[in-house]
Amino acid sequence: xxxxxxxxxxxxxCRVGDPxxxxxxxxxxPFADSSISYFENRADGGFAWDVKYDLGFDGTAFTxxxxxxxxxxxxxxxxxxxxxxxxxxxxxxxxxxxGANAYAIRFDVQFVEAGYQHYDLAFHxxxxxxxxxxxxxxxxxxPDYQDEIAAHEYGHMIGCxxxxxxxxxxxxxxxxxxxxSDLTExxxxxYMNSIDYFxxxxxxxxxxxxxxxxxxxxxxxxxxxTLFGGGADDLLYGLSGDDQLMGLGGNDALWGADGRDLxxxxxxxxxxxxxxxxxxxxxxxxxxxxxxxxxxxTLWGGADADRFVFARGGGRDRIGDFRYAEGxxxxxxxxxxxxxxxxxxxxxxxxxxxxxxxLSGIAPGQVxxxxxxxx
Numbered sequence: 269x270x271x272x273x274x275x276x277x278x279x280x281x282c283r284v285g286d287p288x289x290x291x292x293x294x295x296x297x298p299f300a301d302s303s304i305s306y307f308e309n310r311a312d313g314g315f316a317w318d319v320k321y322d323l324g325f326d327g328t329a330f331t332x333x334x335x336x337x338x339x340x341x342x343x344x345x346x347x348x349x350x351x352x353x354x355x356x357x358x359x360x361x362x363x364x365x366x367g368a369n370a371y372a373i374r375f376d377v378q379f380v381e382a383g384y385q386h387y388d389l390a391f392h393x394x395x396x397x398x399x400x401x402x403x404x405x406x407x408x409x410x411p412d413y414q415d416e417i418a419a420h421e422y423g424h425m426i427g428c429x430x431x432x433x434x435x436x437x438x439x440x441x442x443x444x445x446x447x448x449s450d451l452t453e454x455x456x457x458x459y460m461n462s463i464d465y466f467x468x469x470x471x472x473x474x475x476x477x478x479x480x481x482x483x484x485x486x487x488x489x490x491x492x493x494t495l496f497g498g499g500a501d502d503l504l505y506g507l508s509g510d511d512q513l514m515g516l517g518g519n520d521a522l523w524g525a526d527g528r529d530l531x532x533x534x535x536x537x538x539x540x541x542x543x544x545x546x547x548x549x550x551x552x553x554x555x556x557x558x559x560x561x562x563x564x565x566t567l568w569g570g571a572d573a574d575r576f577v578f579a580r581g582g583g584r585d586r587i588g589d590f591r592y593a594e595g596x597x598x599x600x601x602x603x604x605x606x607x608x609x610x611x612x613x614x615x616x617x618x619x620x621x622x623x624x625x626x627l628s629g630i631a632p633g634q635v636x637x638x639x640x641x642x643x
Contacts, residue, residue, distance in 0.1 A: 353415020360499030
């Protein structure tokens with residue numbers, strides 16, 4: 269993206285194209301949430317408004333956080349509808365590519381108490397036509413469009429212009445079939461211009477706005493690789509070397525193979541297979557399946573009900589967050605047996621032949637037979 273900033277006016281050109289080569293070393297350094305606030309006064313028809321949000325980068329994705337404080341009438345359950353609608357429409361559609369990796373742009377909308385907000389938003393229970401800071405319970409669009417209307421107005425909060433005649437357009441540009449024109453759930457890459465500009469300013473890197481790739485199969489090399497999935501169901505192979513595999517969104521399959529690998533599923537129901545050597549497997553959110561395989565591995569299921577798989581030749585492993593009450597289970601290959609011992613106060617499940625798993629923070633007496641299933 270090429271940018272020029274001058275007296276609160278900025279122009280941007282962006283390119284939607286190749287997201288770059290996956291698997292290269294990570295060149296863009298993380299940065300903590302940084303506050304963005306500017307006055308957008310370039311719209312047609314004399315429209316102007318404040319743009320406010322926080323932007324952070326954790327090394328895998330850019331996150332835009334917007335905090336909204338509701339005033340006016342009681343909105344009931346509508347804030348949940350608005351939040352889910354905004355995040356559904358905007359999340360994981362575009363990414364910023366530095367030429368080596370593409371990092372998804374994600375959106376986190378929070379309705380907060382007074383004192384923590386970027387915006388005060390007035391809710392009116394009656395009938396009306398809303399704007400960025402005034403939302404109505406009844407509109408000409410009908411009740412089924414509350415989420416799309418919220419997603420449209422949210423576009424202004426991150427610096428987007430209208431794309432219909434008579435609105436807060438830019439250069440009299442109009443379109444059909446987009447979120448900023450007629451509430452169609454299609455986003456244009458230019459909607460990410462403000463985010464792109466500040467990501468460059470905070471990181472010192474140049475980015476291109478690219479579409480988040482769909483389902484991918486990504487394969488590493490014999491060296492040390494970092495592979496990132498996207499929002500779809502991806503398949504990542506690390507091959508040799510000490511690799512980092514990040515599934516991000518979707519129901520992903522991550523295979524570390526050889527080397528001391530770090531596998532992180534992200535959101536979705538993921539399958540993680542460490543392979544040889546001592547690996548770290550982190551399922552994160554979703555109903556994940558984790559199999560360290562050979563080597564002394566460390567497994568973290570994360571939220572939701574997870575399966576921790578063990579077969580012969582598995583080494584000495586550790587589960588960091590086994591939670592039976594949340595549905596976690598230990599899945600054993602057919603014919604395997606076990607006995608329960610102690611590893612410094614934590615339960616140690618011994619499979620024989622030097623193969624075992626320690627359940628961190630769980631006393632031996634807590635372990636029940638129904639914690640185990642056979643696959």
